[in-house]
Every structure is written in C-alpha cells, then in structure tokens.
Amino acid sequence: MVINFVLNNRKVQIDVCPARRLIDVLREDFSLTGAKESCGEGECGACTVLMDGEAVHSCMVMAGQLEGRSVLTVEGLMENGEFDTVQKAFMECQAIHCGFCTAGMIMSTKALLLKNPDPSEEEIRIGLSGNICRCSDYRQLVAAVKLAAKRLREGGLA
C-alpha cells in the first residue's frame, strides 16, 4: 500500500504493509532511530512521537493510519543546527541520563506544552505518566518541563 505523509516537515511516500508499525517505519525504513522500542505495548513511552501535534506511541500506530498525517520525531526538532527549547531545557536541567527514554520524554513534553503552556507540577507529572524513566525520581524531568514551559511562554513559541 502506498502511503503519503509528512515526516519531520518533509513530504514522504512509502510502499508498505498497512499493518506495519510506525516504530518500524521510522527505525527500519527511514533509519530514524531516535524513537526507541522498549515495551512494545504502549506502556513505557520510549517510542513516543508527535502525530499532528498529538503524542502517540509509535509502537501502537499502524502505517495504514499515516495517510495525510504529519509525524514529528526527535530528529526533526533541531533547526539550523540549534536544539529546540525543550531539548535545551532537558540538557540544562540534567534530565538526560541513560538517554533511552529521552526522545519519548521530549516528544511527550512537546505535546503537553502544546496543549497546556503553563502546567502545574501535578499536571507535568501526570503528563509524563505514560513515559518511564528508570534513572531518576523524575525530578530533573519535571524541572526541565517547567523550564521549557517558561521559556516557551516568554518566547511565545510552541
């Protein structure tokens, strides 16, 4: 099945089995290995990407659902060699440890802040509840989301 969609702001076309998982399309077909597979059942969030601005588990989305949609992965965040606001906040708050959850966490944060630019601590913790980090108590991650939210509000950019 031929599918047209937008991947990291570029139009792409693939000929693929509609039941192929988005995570495999990204990692295998496009060699975008930033999104990671960990649980394979939508529980851990490591494979989170944005689809039309919504956070989705790419292990739970099928290629057949991609027609006409826009998918954004962590590789699509940098512009002109510069990290985006959320990536910078994650680095500055030392919220990146083993790094395996990082891409998913960053994309979940993007989605959260698109919906709620000024989340409370509780809202942030709930917002990250679909993403597992085993390297911390989430403290640095919560701080990073807060910092990113503040900067995005000040800069007026999402």
Place this chain on the structure above:
Amino acid sequence: MDYKYVGKDDVLYDTGEKAGGEAIYACDIKLPRMLHMKLISSPIPHGIVKNIDASEALALPGVEAVLTADNTPQTLYNRARVRASEDVPDQETLFTNHVRCVGDRIGAVLAETLEIAEKAVSLIKLEIEELPYVTSPQQALFSDVVIHEKDQIIRPEGVHYGDYEEDPGLELVQHTKTSRMHHLAMENHCAVASYKPASKEMEIWTGTQSNFGARSVVATLFGLDMHKVRVYKTSMGGSFGSKQEMILEPLAACGSIKTGRPVKLWLNRHEVMSQTICRHPVDAVLKGKFTPDKRLTAIDLKVLLDAGAYQTVTPDYCGSMSKKLSWVYDLETVEYNPVAVCTNTPVTGSYRGWGGPETCFIMETFMNMAARRFDMDPIELRLRSILKPYATSTIGNFSLGNLPLEKTILKGKEAFRWDERKAACASQDRSGRYVKGIGMAIATHTSGYYPRRPDWGTVVLKMEEDGTVSANLNVHDHGCGSRIAMKKIIGEVLSLDPAKIAVPEADTLYNAIDNGCYTSRSVYVLGRAVQDAAEELKSLIFDYAAEMLGCEKERLACEDECVYRMPLRTPDGRGVTLEEPIRLSYSDIAYYAADHGQGALFVSHTYIPLSNPGPAMADFAEVEVDTYTGICRLTDYVSCHDIGKAINPEICKSQIGSGVQNGAGMVFCEELKIDPKTGFYTNASLEKYHVLRAPELPDVKAIFVEDADENGPFGAKSIGEAAFVPVAPAVLEAVNNALGAEFTSLPVTPERILRFLNGEDYE
C-alpha cells in the same frame, strides 16, 4: 574545597547526542547483510527435547539458518565469567535439549528480517518429553528432580566468627522475604556480532558492563584469538546489573560464525523479563542478640537464594551478601550460612547492589522490629551499635575509611525532621481514611573490589596539538555520567574545559584489560587512575613549558588551559618581583613537544587501589496508606549519602532518585510472579509489571556528606548501587509504622494491606 569543574552543576552535561536522538545504542546498529536472530524458547519448565522439526521454517523465504544444540558447540560455560581464569560453576550451553525453565534456549532462527525470523520460529515443531519440575527453592531442597547433575544445590562457605550460641544476649528472630524483580533498564538487551571467516575476526557491539568479559566468553567458547575479538561498548540504556552478564553476546557470535554474516539479537521486553535475569528471591531467617543496654553484638543468618534454572552468579552473590554483613554494625559474632538452589524457573542474577540491598533489607527490617520490641527510637537503637570511623571490616580485614555513619544519620534525621514527624504520626487521628507512617534504614556499600580480588585502573591520556585531551580507559557508562565524571576529573587537574576532553566508551582493542563496571568501582578506581594520569600529563606539559620559558618547573602553574610562570617572591616572601608573568597555551606546548621534543604529550598510568571505603547512608521515608484501598503512597523521602565528593551532584541526585523509585517499587509493587502450575511468570510485560511513575513519586531530597576519602578522586566514594541499598527497609518500616503492622515479606500489595486491616493473615 571548591573546585572549578568537580562538584559543579553548571558544567553542561554532554547529552546533546541523546537529546538529538543521535546516540547509537546496540539496537540502532544496522550492518550490510545483517541477519536477525530470534530465539526458540522452551514452553515448559522442565523436559527433554526429543525432536525439532524445522523443515517448514527453513523453507520460508528469507530464513538463513536454524541453530540448535545439535549443530552448535555444547561447551558448558558460565555467562558471568569475566575472565577465563575465574572459578565459577559451568552449567549453561548456548542451546540445550535439556530445557530447565520456561524460556530456556532450545535454538534460534536467523533470517533476513525480524518478522521473518519470528514467523519461522512459530513454524518450528518441537517434541518435548516433560519432566517433573520444582518452582520454589524450598520445594527444590527436598525434591528428587534433577535439574543439573552437578551443583544443583550449592552451600557456599559462609562466614563464621565468634560463637553465636555462646553469646548470652537477648535474642530476637525474624523471617524476611524479598521478591523476584525485573531491572527494567529501558533499553532491552541487544548484541550485534560480525564474524569475518577469511580473517577470523569478530566484532561485537553491545551495551555491556564488561566488554572484556564479553570478549573472554566469546573467544573461549569459539576458540578465537582474543586480539581478533573486538567488543565495543555502545551507549547503554540503563543496566542496574542486568547487562553485566554475557547473555546475548555468545549467541549473536555463534549465529555470525555459523552464517558468516553479521547477526543482530535484540530481545523484546517479554524476552528480557523471562530470558535474561531477574533479582533473586531471598528467604532469610535472622537471629540476633542484644546486650542489656541494647547493643547488637551477634547475628546468625540463614539465607536461601533461588538461582533459577542455572546457578550463574548465585554462589558469588551469597558471598557478596556476607561481606556486607560486617560493614554497618560492630558485631562480635557472625554466623552466616547461605544456600543457592536451582529451580525450574527463569534465571536470577546480578542486580544493582549485589546482595547489599538484600542484606540491608534483612538487617534493617530486623533492627526496626527490635526498636519496636524494645520500645526504643530506631535511630537511638542504631547509634548504639554502629561502627565508628576507620573501623575495620571483620570480614576481609580492611579499613572501611572515614565511614561517617553517625554524622550521616544525624544529618538525615535533622533534614527529615524525624522527631517532629514521629510525634505527628504517633498522635495522628487513625479513624480517617489515610494514615501516615515514617521509617528509616542505614547502610554502607563498596567502592570497589579491594581486597576481595585484585583491582586496578589503567589509563592513557594524550594531549592533541590544539590543547584538547583524549583519554583511553575501559569505562562503561550506564547513562549515569561516568564519562563526564572522568572528564571533570581530568579537567580539574589540567584546568581544562571538560568539553575539550574526549572519554570514549570501552573498546577492547585499545583499552588495557579491566574488571568492568562492577561493584560501583568506576569513579573510585578508574576515576583515581584518571586523576593520577592527568597529574602525570600535567607534569610532562610542565617539563616542556619549563624548557620553553627557561625556568624551574616548580614555578609553573596552570589555569584556564594555559601554563603560567609565576612571578618570583621577594626575599622577604611578602611581595612579588616586577617580572611579568608569562603564559603559554597548551597548544603552544603541544606543538613545541612535536617540533622539538619527543613528539607526543602522552602518558599511561596504572593505579592499584589498596582501599575500599564504605559510603555511609541513612534514608528516611514517609508513607501515606489509604485504608480504603490499601494503596500506599510515598509522600516524602530524604536520603543522606556520604559520597566523599559528588563529582556530578545533580546526576548523583538522580541516582538516588532512581534508587528510591526502584526500592519503593520493591516494597509496593515490583514482583515477577511465578505461577507454580507453569513455572512461569504471570506478569512478564510492562502492562502487568508495575513500577512507580512520575505522579507516584515525591521530590526525593538527596543530601550529601562530603568528608573526602583519602584515596578517591577529589575524595569521591561510590553512589550507583549504594543509592538503592537502604530504600526498601526504610519504606517498609514507614508502612509498618503507619499501620502498626509487621510486614516482613515483599511486596506489600494493597491486597495484603487490606487483609491486615481486616484482621486476616497477611504474611
């Protein structure tokens, strides 16, 4: 002491490659002609494979080969052997016809894609004769079931000093149980192996804790020359001990040798849970004796460890538990008798803390019970029995270093407001839905191997022409910043921005042999080796600078990536001469060395540690129990940690936070449950294996005691495993304190709490 880089958080942690999705983990590697491997696993807990019909699988387009016990080496090995000279029980083969647990490896399919390999595995017809099986060590001790001809039950030597029976003290007894747990490193295990038949060279990419261990197992099993086996440690998505055993590397290597093509073996979460390793369930009976003034003087501990289907590290684990018995309390008598038993259940093995958390859970749950029996404050009870600074470990006979146990306990107590909270908990209204409780526990841990086995750290440092520095050492970063710690240590010595220092991951081709990232030794041993090497490099740089500036070497100092000739003091020592200070950049010196000297600014150094300080820890937990649902919530947590010096403070705090997540999970929910009818897990998926997530954790307060150790780099001791050690007993005591209960086995699930509240049997 204040440093420029060490202990500073404003030095940006170099995580850009992870933030950008560029970091390469083993699972991201794709090589030309690479095959994918899928394991054929036993569906039953015990049996003999009589026939494997792989004809349909082999007929499937894209299938390259099917490996079984009949066409692969049947050499017995131990997946945990780091060097071939190590004496550990050999029970495992690559693939087996005698399957000993659900998930045991019968064979593997190699195919062009993982999908084809999975499809092929489903087409394989197995004929297996079922054998009787045992699923618990208690059952196994009294059973005729033969899992292994040799070493099915091992009774390691244990510890025996003093005469427990002769001690006249007041005796208390407690039975505790910890459960089987999953590490849940976010990265599932993966190894990629590439064997080139013409040159007989093997390359392996793996997120391992010991690439020399991986090399040793692979080279020994397949008769390869070690210099032709190159193991690269890739970025690692967490380990917590799960990647310190050589589980996948020999399998992928076997597939590559058999096919002459690169092979990737990447497990899914279910396979990691069932086919790698999990934490040992430990059944312990501790008897302890107290003097009339309530000082703990003697213990008698019997532990039973479930090794699962193969012994692997379990006997060694028993030994590791014993060491940790004499590092907290000043005990005159220790009687310790461990038993390691194989069962027809998935293999248990290395897990963060290596017996330390188990020993601590047993001892601290006992001390908390004793405090209740004696109607004493648990802190006061402990202060009577703890070791003093510079105490000698009776087991192993070595100094535990400055060991500020009392200071750590009191600092944590104050930060937690223990007395105030204790009073509040005691006087709370217990008729409402929620009740609160507090608990504490103390511990120590290792900072290296000394004196149990020889240890060392070998480092090569060189300065490039532009004044940047490259290091070569066998460091395995689990994602907890060991590489940035090394950079900060070098940067501090040379006054050089850590961003200008390269510390690559371990690579067997270039690194000197090393013991791997075990026993939380990286910073204490390798970090000190790096510090000494940096001092040597600085000395070499100064040699050239002295020549260039025509002055004594003693007049030189470095700052901000330059060497300065310091002004001479006036004869009265109070002023300086009017001579201008002269500055040379590192780059000037590097070019000078190349143009006029011996060429390279290059040093190699080996550091041999003769110390192993135990970092002291005191942890304090507050828990709220919902008496309607039985659900517990960790509402506050203080961890006071004697770290000597926190090289990366924020990352050390996250290590403590991670220990709390894992340890509180151990109390509330984390357990791989074995169904006795099948010998297999009922919850081998993240849908069913619950861990504490962002909304379920408080903001953990990590406090450091930074009394420098004499030998650690800038005074640092260990943290990685230590952070997990005291958590579970502190949290459990908070639950017991809230409910007035005495839970001693884990996990304390809502169902068990409701049973307690209903007056039913809850243990």
